[in-house]
Amino acid sequence: MRPLTEQDIRASFVNCSKGDAKRLTVPRDLTERPWDDLDFLGWRDPGAPDRSYLVLERDGGLAGIALRCPTVRRGSQHRSMCSVCLTTHRGGGVSLMTARKAGPAGREGNSVGVYMCADLACSLYVRGKKVPESGSRFEESLTTEEQIARARGNLAAFVERLYV
Template structure:
């Protein structure tokens, strides 16, 4: 993934107010991120831990969202809807996000199950356990990376639909 500047991050948030953009806290490790192994930039706000931010390149433009962690208990171990990791190396939680534009201002939101600390890019790059004799681990890894990129793009396009 191509890196983002701080200005691109702040202006990319399609569901944020001017105040929310101004108060955004960049990830602590922002200056040392391994951009080539990221499919999106996601992090939890260190001052407001229930807030998360997610930004990716969509059609050549940085597109981002503010997400809110929804408290609650899941009846069983959840699977992330983005990386679809079946080995569950981390917690998965519900995040809620306002839609962009008029729909979001009218209260329209979408919830999704995601890795609690946005570990999806690392999860899909981990070699999958061989499912059968002759299983191509590298091909499966590449397929998971493409699937995560596709899921990210689709979600952000859906959230941006109708942005004025």
């Protein structure tokens, strides 16, 4: 992914108002992000634990998505798998992220959801740059490049559902 600026991020949101995009908390460490290893920029809002955001490249531009996630954590024995990168985590390592749909459907209250790594580090898990604290990645016969393509496809499928 190409490096993003705060202005790029705020202008990219497709499922919240311009005022909401102006007020959201943007990560302060944008210059330190491993952009070459990211398929999307994802972060949790430190001031609002039930809010997360992701920005990805879509159709030659950027699509920013405001997400809601539960703050309740599951027990440490429960294992869940991320629908994007297929990493398994124990406890609250995977959350149901819901997003209001774009356009009129979103203004009517319609939303879509996806089970995703709670820390939104899917890109790093797939590349082996980050290891889940209490979970694992399965041994696969797919190459890393094929796993990256699959994760990108899984995320793209979720994002497409925002527009239908």
